[in-house]
Amino acid sequence: MESFLSQPEFFETEVGESIISRTETLATFRELGPPDLCHFVKVSTSKSSARDIGSYHYVSGVDASSSAALAAYINSLTYELDQNPGFFSNKSQYKLKSGAYCCFNAFSRVDVRVVVRIPGSVDAYVVDLRGERHECTPEIWQEVYLSALLRSILYADDANYRLAGYRKLDPIASPEAEHRFLQAAENLFFKGWQLGSDPEIQVATVVSNHLTNGILKYFGESFRYEIAVNLFEKLYAREPEVAALVAKAYIGMNEELKAVQIMHHAIAQSRLPSGSTLPQPLSAAGQPLSYALLHVQADFLRSKGKAEWALKLAKQAVNSAPSEFVTWAKLTELYIDLEEWDSALFTLNSCPMFTYNERDLHRMPTPSKSHLPIKGFITESGLVNEESSRDNEADVALLRLPAPALRGTFSKAYALLTRLVSAIGWDELLKCRSAVFVMEEEYRMQKAGAPPIPGAAGEDGTAGGAAATANGAVAPAPNGVAAPASEPQQDQVSEEQQRERDQTRTRYSHEMEDSGVEPGSPVSSPESSAAGSPPLAGQRFTGGRSLASSTKTDGATAVDGDNDVHAAGDKLGRLGISSLSAAGSAQSIPTIKISTESDHEREKLALENFMKAEAEAASASKQDGEQGATAADADGEGAEGGEKTPDVKPEIEAPPLEKPALVQVEGRHERVDSSSGSGPGLSGAAAGAPTNSGSVDAQASGTQGAEQIQAQLHQDVNASATSAAAGGAEGGQAIQRQASAQGAAPQSGSGASVGLAFANKRLCERWLDNLFMVLYEDLRVYTIWRAEVAHYRAQNLAYRKTGTEWEILGELALRLHHSAEARDAFQRCVETKFSAKALLRLLEIYTDAKDVQRSLWTAIRLTAYHHRWYMEGSFPGAVAHNLFKLIRTEGLAKVSYTLVSMSPPQPILKLMQNYFAYAQTFGVPGFNF
Known part of the structure; x- marks a missing residue:
C-alpha cells in the first residue's frame, strides 16, 4: 500500500512538483515563512509496477538543529508504511526510496533542505531566493533551528495558519531542548527585528518582533516568567530598551516592586542628558522614550486604578511613536477608561491603519489525491x-x-469601537459621533441655501469661506465669494423645492418645541428590549409625535388627518415598512427578516419615489395665495398665539444610517454645544443634534452624492493646516482652526457659535x-x-x-x-x-x-x-x-x-x-x- 497508515499525505501528479513550487515561491515569503515541507518518493517492490510515487505533507515541531535530526524524522516514517499486506491482497507493497525535508530560514531568507536516500547518503544544502544552491554553515543551522521553533510556537493556534494535512509536534519536549532554545534566542536576539512583527506593528524593533513575542508566549502561557527574566536580564545589560521586556516579565511573576525599579531606572537613563548626572523631567525635550516601556508602565498603572497617570504616559508614547497604531490604540483605551468618550472617538479616528499581510503559506499544485486517515x-x-x-x-x-473578516489593525x-458602544450604548455613541465629526446631512442642509443669520456677514455685506457656509448663511459662488442673500445664486433651487425645504424646516422646529425630542432620534421598536439598541429598518421618523397622530395642514386649509394617515399607511405597507400604529402586540411572534444590502437599496429607492410623489401632490393642491403664508412660516413669523397650530403630515426618512464625511481635515475635537447657537435656518442635525437612523446603507460611501459632498468639503476646508500627530495626542489642543485661515469674516452672536462648532469638528476617516x-x-x-x-x-x-x-x-x-x-x-x-x-x-x-x-x-x-x-x-x-x-x-x-x-x-x-x-x-x- 502506497499510503502511510496514520499520517497525512498529498500525492503529486508529477514527482517533485511540490519542491519546484516551493522554490518558485521563496521570494514571496516575508516573515517567518511557511511550515516545513516533508517530501517522499516511494517505489513499488513489484516488478510489474516500478513507477515512482511522490507525496508530501506539512509538519512543524521537528528538531531542525542539524541534518541528522531531520534525517531521523524522515527515517521514522518508514515504519508508517504497511509492510505486511494480506496474502490474498492485490495491493502492491511499497517502500520509501528517498525523502526531502525543507525548512525556511527566516533570518537569512533561504530554504534549508536535507535529502535522504534510503539506504544511502544524506545531503544538506541551502537554496536562496533565486534557486541557487549553497553550503550550510553553523550560523545557518542555528538560524533555521530558531525559525522552526518560532513558527511552531507562534502559529500553534493561529486560525490564519491552518492547513489540511499539517502535522504538529511538540517543539520543546525536554528541559535540555528548552536550554538550547534559550541559547539560540540569546545569540540571535538582536537580529529579531529581521523576522517582522505582529500586523499591528508597523516597524519591527528590538523589543517588538516575532522573536520576543515567541519567547513571551512560550513562557507566559505556562506562567514560568522567571526563566524569561533570566534571559532578558542578560540582554538588558547590552541594550537598555530591553527594560520593557524585563519589567513585563517581572509583573508576570508578581514581582511588581522589581518591575517598578527597572522601569524607573530605564526612564531615568533615557532622559539623562550628556554631561549631566540628574535626569530631566518626563516632559522635557530630549531622547524619545521607548513606547514599549511607556506602555508597560501605563498598563501597570491601569491595573492599580491610576488611569489619569497612565493617560500621560500614553500621550508620551504617541509622541515617541506617532506612526504606530498601538500607541494611538492605547491612548484610546485610556480615554475609554476615563469615560472621555469624545476624546476616545477622536483618537480612534487618528489611528494609522496598515494593510494586513496574510501569513506565509504554500501555493501548491492541486494534488492527484489526498490521504487524511483517522486513528x-x-x-x-x-x-x-x-x-x-x-x-x-x-x-x-x-x-x-x-x-469576522476584519484583520490586523x-x-x-x-474591538475598541465595540468596547466604546458597550460602555455608553448606541444612541450615545451616535451623539458623540455627531459632536466630533462633520455629518453629511449636516453639511448638506447648510449647503442647501438656508436663510442668512443676522450678524453672519462682514462689513461689506458678504460672508466669506467655509465658516459662512457652515453657519447656513448663504451658498458660495463658484469663485469662493458668497453672493448677497438678495441676489440669485447660480445653484438656485426651484421654487417648489425651496417651499418644500421651508416646510420641512418649520416642521422640525415645531416638533422640537412641542415634544422636546430632537429631530432624527430613533424610536425603539417593539421588538427591541435593550436600551440603546439600534432601531429596526423602517422604524424611524422625524419628530417626537407618533405617525398615527400626525395630521397635515397647510395655511388655513385643513385636510383630514386620518385619511392621510391611512393613505400613508397603505403606501408604506406596499413598501414593506410598518408604521408604529401597525405594530403587533407584545404577545405575538414577529416574523423578523435580516435585510441585506440590496433590500436597503430597494427600500431607499422606493421611499424616495414615495416622498417625491407626496411632494408633487402637495404642491399641486396649493393655491397661489398660500405662498406668502409659507414664506412667513419659513422665517419663523407665522406662528401666532391665536392661530391654529399647524400639524405635520407623516414624514418618513430613508432608513440608511447617516454617515459622517469621510475625508480627514484638521479641527479641534473638543465637544461644543452648537445647539445654543442654532439659528432659524438650521435643523437639528445642523445644530449639532445627533441624527440616528434606523438602517444602514453599507456601501453608501461610494455613491455619487457622497462624492460630490466630499469634493465640496475639500474646497471649503482647503486652507486648514495639518497638525502634528503629537498635538493630537494632547487631546487635540494643538489642532486649531483659525477663522482667518478659512477666509471667514469675524462673526458675532449665534451665527459665530454655530460656525465655531462646525469648524471645530473633524472629518471621519473612511475606514x-x-x-x-x-x-x-x-x-x-x-x-x-x-x-x-x-x-x-x-x-x-x-x-x-x-x-x-x-x-x-x-x-x-x-x-x-x-x-x-x-x-x-x-x-x-x-x-x-x-x-x-x-x-x-x-x-x-x-x-x-x-x-x-x-x-x-x-x-x-x-x-x-x-x-x-x-x-x-x-x-x-x-x-x-x-x-x-x-x-x-x-x-x-x-x-x-x-x-x-x-x-x-x-x-x-x-x-x-x-x-x-x-x-x-x-x-x-x-x-x-
Whole structure:
C-alpha cells in the first residue's frame, strides 16, 4: 500500500512538483515563512509496477538543529508504511526510496533542505531566493533551528495558519531542548527585528518582533516568567530598551516592586542628558522614550486604578511613536477608561491603519489525491462527530456579517469601537459621533441655501469661506465669494423645492418645541428590549409625535388627518415598512427578516419615489395665495398665539444610517454645544443634534452624492493646516482652526457659535466610517436575535437554530461584550453539532469560572479533535494554556484526580495526561500541590 497508515499525505501528479513550487515561491515569503515541507518518493517492490510515487505533507515541531535530526524524522516514517499486506491482497507493497525535508530560514531568507536516500547518503544544502544552491554553515543551522521553533510556537493556534494535512509536534519536549532554545534566542536576539512583527506593528524593533513575542508566549502561557527574566536580564545589560521586556516579565511573576525599579531606572537613563548626572523631567525635550516601556508602565498603572497617570504616559508614547497604531490604540483605551468618550472617538479616528499581510503559506499544485486517515481510537471514542449538512446551514445574512473578516489593525480598532458602544450604548455613541465629526446631512442642509443669520456677514455685506457656509448663511459662488442673500445664486433651487425645504424646516422646529425630542432620534421598536439598541429598518421618523397622530395642514386649509394617515399607511405597507400604529402586540411572534444590502437599496429607492410623489401632490393642491403664508412660516413669523397650530403630515426618512464625511481635515475635537447657537435656518442635525437612523446603507460611501459632498468639503476646508500627530495626542489642543485661515469674516452672536462648532469638528476617516457600518450590522442582528428569544420565551415555545447559526451568534455576542449570551449560544451550538471553535470559547469561559469538571470535559473533546487533525503536540496551545491556568489555582493533584474520576476512554486519558506530565517536567506553578 502506497499510503502511510496514520499520517497525512498529498500525492503529486508529477514527482517533485511540490519542491519546484516551493522554490518558485521563496521570494514571496516575508516573515517567518511557511511550515516545513516533508517530501517522499516511494517505489513499488513489484516488478510489474516500478513507477515512482511522490507525496508530501506539512509538519512543524521537528528538531531542525542539524541534518541528522531531520534525517531521523524522515527515517521514522518508514515504519508508517504497511509492510505486511494480506496474502490474498492485490495491493502492491511499497517502500520509501528517498525523502526531502525543507525548512525556511527566516533570518537569512533561504530554504534549508536535507535529502535522504534510503539506504544511502544524506545531503544538506541551502537554496536562496533565486534557486541557487549553497553550503550550510553553523550560523545557518542555528538560524533555521530558531525559525522552526518560532513558527511552531507562534502559529500553534493561529486560525490564519491552518492547513489540511499539517502535522504538529511538540517543539520543546525536554528541559535540555528548552536550554538550547534559550541559547539560540540569546545569540540571535538582536537580529529579531529581521523576522517582522505582529500586523499591528508597523516597524519591527528590538523589543517588538516575532522573536520576543515567541519567547513571551512560550513562557507566559505556562506562567514560568522567571526563566524569561533570566534571559532578558542578560540582554538588558547590552541594550537598555530591553527594560520593557524585563519589567513585563517581572509583573508576570508578581514581582511588581522589581518591575517598578527597572522601569524607573530605564526612564531615568533615557532622559539623562550628556554631561549631566540628574535626569530631566518626563516632559522635557530630549531622547524619545521607548513606547514599549511607556506602555508597560501605563498598563501597570491601569491595573492599580491610576488611569489619569497612565493617560500621560500614553500621550508620551504617541509622541515617541506617532506612526504606530498601538500607541494611538492605547491612548484610546485610556480615554475609554476615563469615560472621555469624545476624546476616545477622536483618537480612534487618528489611528494609522496598515494593510494586513496574510501569513506565509504554500501555493501548491492541486494534488492527484489526498490521504487524511483517522486513528482508530479517535473514531471509537465518539468524541469527534461527523458534521451533517443540516448543521452547517445558516441564514445568509449571518454568514455575510462583515466583522469576522476584519484583520490586523482593523480588527483591533473594531474591538475598541465595540468596547466604546458597550460602555455608553448606541444612541450615545451616535451623539458623540455627531459632536466630533462633520455629518453629511449636516453639511448638506447648510449647503442647501438656508436663510442668512443676522450678524453672519462682514462689513461689506458678504460672508466669506467655509465658516459662512457652515453657519447656513448663504451658498458660495463658484469663485469662493458668497453672493448677497438678495441676489440669485447660480445653484438656485426651484421654487417648489425651496417651499418644500421651508416646510420641512418649520416642521422640525415645531416638533422640537412641542415634544422636546430632537429631530432624527430613533424610536425603539417593539421588538427591541435593550436600551440603546439600534432601531429596526423602517422604524424611524422625524419628530417626537407618533405617525398615527400626525395630521397635515397647510395655511388655513385643513385636510383630514386620518385619511392621510391611512393613505400613508397603505403606501408604506406596499413598501414593506410598518408604521408604529401597525405594530403587533407584545404577545405575538414577529416574523423578523435580516435585510441585506440590496433590500436597503430597494427600500431607499422606493421611499424616495414615495416622498417625491407626496411632494408633487402637495404642491399641486396649493393655491397661489398660500405662498406668502409659507414664506412667513419659513422665517419663523407665522406662528401666532391665536392661530391654529399647524400639524405635520407623516414624514418618513430613508432608513440608511447617516454617515459622517469621510475625508480627514484638521479641527479641534473638543465637544461644543452648537445647539445654543442654532439659528432659524438650521435643523437639528445642523445644530449639532445627533441624527440616528434606523438602517444602514453599507456601501453608501461610494455613491455619487457622497462624492460630490466630499469634493465640496475639500474646497471649503482647503486652507486648514495639518497638525502634528503629537498635538493630537494632547487631546487635540494643538489642532486649531483659525477663522482667518478659512477666509471667514469675524462673526458675532449665534451665527459665530454655530460656525465655531462646525469648524471645530473633524472629518471621519473612511475606514472608521466603514467600521460604524460594520458595528451597526452587528448590533442590528444582535437586537433581532434577542427580540426573537424574548418573544419565543414569552410564548413558551422552543427556539431552534442550526449549529452553525448558534456558533455565529455566539461569536457575535462575544464581539459585543455580552458574555452570558455568548456562553448560552456556544452551549447550544455544541449540543447541536461538534464545533471546535465553540468548544475553545467554552473552555476559556469555564476556566475563568474555575469550573474544573466542565473545563476538563471540554479539553477532552478538543484534544481528540486535535489528534484527529494530526496536532499531536501538548504545548504550546490553547488547551494546555487553560489547563495550566486551572493547575495554577486548583493544583495539579485536584485536576488530575478529577480527570480520572470522569472515566474517559483509556487512549484519550493517556493523551490528557501528557499535559500533566509537561507541567511536572517543566515545573508549571501548581504542579506540587
